[in-house]
Amino acid sequence: MLPQEIIRRKRDSQTLADAEINEFITGIKNGEVADAQVAAMTMAIFLNGLTPTETVALTLAMRNSGDVLQWHGFDKPIVDKHSSGGVGDKVSLILAPILAACDVYVPMIAGRGLGHTGGTIDKLESIPNYNTAADNSLFRQTVKEVGCAIIGQTGNLAPADKKIYAIRDVCATVESIPLITASILSKKLAAGLQYLVMDLKCGNGAFMSDFNRAKALAESIVSIANSAGTKTSALLTDMNQVLGTTAGNAVEVKEALDYLQNKNIDARLAEITRALCVELLCRCGRCSDVKEAETMVTKALSSGKALEKFAQMATALGAPVDFIEKAQTYLPLAQHQKPVFASRSGYVTAMDTRAIGLSIIELGGGRTVPNQKLDLATGYTNFIQIGAKVDTKTPLAMVHYQTEEQYVKAAQALQKAIAIGNEKSPAPAPILLKI
Secondary structure (H helix, E strand, O other): OOHHHHHHHHHOOOOOOHHHHHHHHHHHHHOOOOHHHHHHHHHHHHHHOOOHHHHHHHHHHHHOOOOOOOOOOOOOOEEEEEEOOOOOOOHHHHHHHHHHHOOOEEEEEOOOOEOOEOOHHHHHOOOOOOOOOOOHHHHHHHHHHHOEEEEOOOOOOOHHHHHHHHHHHHOOOOOOHHHHHHHHHHHHHHOOOOEEEEEEEEOOOOOOOOHHHHHHHHHHHHHHHHHOOOEEEEEEEEOOOOOOOOEEOHHHHHHHHHHHOOOOOOHHHHHHHHHHHHHHHHHOOOOOOHHHHHHHHHHHHHOOHHHHHHHHHHHHOOOOOOOOOOHHHHOOOOOEEEEEEOOOOEEEEEEOHHHHHHHHHHOOOOOOOOOOOOOOOOEEEOOOOOOOEEOOOOEEEEEEEOOHHHHHHHHHHHHHHEEEEOOOOOOOOOOEEOO
């Protein structure tokens, strides 16, 4: 069937057969479906949805568009975590080496920034010579020798998703439950995982701002992943404020390294990271209960073993051998750093986290077109938290920027996005939400 006919059927809210979905995805892989047709199909899906059966078919077709990794001979649980995307979310950079230090394998295939959210792969590319496009052989070798490896999609892993992902980012079709489900799971299933935990963000900085839609996405991913043979669970976490104290690319890598060195640890970042680690360690059978898992995570950090695993991973994938010791020298630095001050006295009562994410794009740290080269040095540090008391001499954040025009736009965006009231509001939502 012609691609335009398949698009027309979905545009008209008809149910697609497995064969039609497979044909369309094969056409994307082979270059027989144009970018405009991919954009049209994703918009048709965004507007009209997919049935669970269609979503399974789309997920498996995207997975099968490339290699599906096997882990024969690996004698420990094969686990991973995935986030649905947020602002300041550097959890993967911390979690993977912690879990490796807890004696499980973590083959993590991560993504680039999508919409207003940051991407783990963009962050890692702040590290000189870190090979985010490692081939399957190097990926397997690193996982085997170190215990973890974080890379992006290579040409042979879910290549159809890679194309669709880039187009969704710039044509306003990101927030679709079937498309998010298929995109996430095509990569994760291609990685041959045994256990997966999903970090589903909910709030004004997430793709799913509504609790019920976030819950629906969690249920969709868990159901389809378990049906495909990967034991999967999900945690719902709050994204109504920047996670941690940094937002950007290189600045988030620095915060992750500080965390692994037990320095400057943000409480909310710690809570979510530990909860996800504990969930996986219990689910995969590495630990018999939550208490044992929490003790193991604490030891991995306090002993320095988790930091050592990050260093080994980075070096194995091409980073300088002394990157950890000289990270401040190796990570890209913006030409200028200057604070944005609160416009009035009071208490931080809320923030428009999505707007903050969009302001990072304005700083050059995110994309407006596919394949855009990013400015990895820009972003924010020392970010204020909800509940903080401020006056006109209190920095809301430190802006890392290249031009004065960038700073002015960032300052305006932050002052507009961060609400200040006369009275301290009730405690912000807990980071871990009940499904």
